[in-house]
Amino acid sequence: MNRAKTDRGEAEHTRIETEIGQILAGEEELLPSSGFAASVMERVRQEAALPAPIPFPWKRAIPLLLLACGGIVWSTVELVRLGVPGLNLTTLGQSAQSWLTISLPPLSAVQLRSLEQAGWVALALGTSLVSWLVSRRLAGRGGLL
Amino acid sequence: MQPALERAGHTIRRGTTARMNAATSAENTQADLADVARVLAGEVAAFEGIVRRWQGPLINMAWRYCRDRSRAEELAQEAFLRAWRGLSRWRQESSFSTWLFALAANVYRTELKRFPTETLPLDAAPEPAGLATQHNELAAQLSQDAVRRAVLALPLRYREPLVLFYFHEMDLAAAARTLGMPEGTLKARLSRARTLLRQRFPQLKEEHGARKVFTLETGKEAAR
Numbered sequence: 001m002n003r004a005k006t007d008r009g010e011a012e013h014t015r016i017e018t019e020i021g022q023i024l025a026g027e028e029e030l031l032p033s034s035g036f037a038a039s040v041m042e043r044v045r046q047e048a049a050l051p052a053p054i055p056f057p058w059k060r061a062i063p064l065l066l067l068a069c070g071g072i073v074w075s076t077v078e079l080v081r082l083g084v085p086g087l088n089l090t091t092l093g094q095s096a097q098s099w100l101t102i103s104l105p106p107l108s109a110v111q112l113r114s115l116e117q118a119g120w121v122a123l124a125l126g127t128s129l130v131s132w133l134v135s136r137r138l139a140g141r142g143g144l145l
Numbered sequence: 146m147q148p149a150l151e152r153a154g155h156t157i158r159r160g161t162t163a164r165m166n167a168a169t170s171a172e173n174t175q176a177d178l179a180d181v182a183r184v185l186a187g188e189v190a191a192f193e194g195i196v197r198r199w200q201g202p203l204i205n206m207a208w209r210y211c212r213d214r215s216r217a218e219e220l221a222q223e224a225f226l227r228a229w230r231g232l233s234r235w236r237q238e239s240s241f242s243t244w245l246f247a248l249a250a251n252v253y254r255t256e257l258k259r260f261p262t263e264t265l266p267l268d269a270a271p272e273p274a275g276l277a278t279q280h281n282e283l284a285a286q287l288s289q290d291a292v293r294r295a296v297l298a299l300p301l302r303y304r305e306p307l308v309l310f311y312f313h314e315m316d317l318a319a320a321a322r323t324l325g326m327p328e329g330t331l332k333a334r335l336s337r338a339r340t341l342l343r344q345r346f347p348q349l350k351e352e353h354g355a356r357k358v359f360t361l362e363t364g365k366e367a368a369r
């Protein structure tokens with residue numbers, strides 16, 4: 001009894017799904033309006049008439065990006081080292097200090113601090129100058145580079 | 146010759162099977178290859194051949210996605226523009242139609258996510274039939290429209306396989322290629338979509354008479 005009921009239910013489900021399938025398959029077809037192709041071609045011609053987009057200058061950008069990344073890493077290390085005195089003993093801090101010690105003649109702590117500040121100012125000015133030159137170059141106005 | 150109806154500047158044809166037959170013809174494939182080569186060589190006008198060959202399928206595909214005639218043409222136009230921009234990316238590993246349909250499906254999906262279709266336009270209302278058959282035809286039309294609108298209300302993961310399966314005239318492989326998914330996954334989603342629709346229309350019944358009439362809760366009054 002129950003089996004027959006279940007079978008009837010399944011048959012009904014199948015029939016409904018078939019009917020839905022028939023409705024969806026028997027879809028009306030739209031024909032394009034007469035001006036459709038012309039309007040698409042008009043837009044295509046407009047696009048074709050536009051100047052080709054300027055490709056991104058990866059060859060020039062990659063060294064600059066690497067330089068910028070290096071600068072960010074270095075400044076982060078320096079900020080951490082200056083902000084947290086305990087970190088002076090970290091490997092990175094030590095290597096930075098040893099590099100300064102090796103390449104510079106012996107300086108007092110005050111002189112070293114002034115030199116460091118001057119270095120930051122020079123770096124900021126240099127970055128500004130480079131970004132100005134690069135933007136002029138990208139805008140196609142020629143320039144110093 | 147199929148009867149054609151003019152509605153708001155658009156023509157509709159019922160029950161035609163010409164849609165995908167043209168798409169699969171070798172003639173079209175050769176013409177597509179030639180036109181693509183000409184376009185890539187810098188001949189902009191050659192793109193018109195592609196537009197004329199594929200405007201029907203692309204508009205009909207968009208129509209199934211949104212059920213709005215004007216929007217379907219807008220979407221198809223956008224798809225053609227994307228095809229124009231990306232023509233050099235077609236590697237000829239698949240047929241041009243497969244590439245174009247996949248690109249169009251992507252455009253329609255993205256555009257309809259940005260601006261979803263909410264209502265059915267008024268011009269989609271059924272036209273009155275002859276006096277003798279008016280009741281039955283109207284009822285059938287109402288219930289068929291209800292089923293088609295219900296497809297739009299399905300979640301996207303089930304709606305899109307259903308739309309593309311019937312657009313490709315129940316060619317599972319073609320629908321799977323357009324969606325870029327395995328046939329097994331598509332089958333499972335189709336099955337789930339059908340179940341959801343069946344649950345949505347449990348009262349879909351066939352009445353006996355001169356023609357089939359589908360009665361729904363919404364269509365009962367019109368049918369009786």
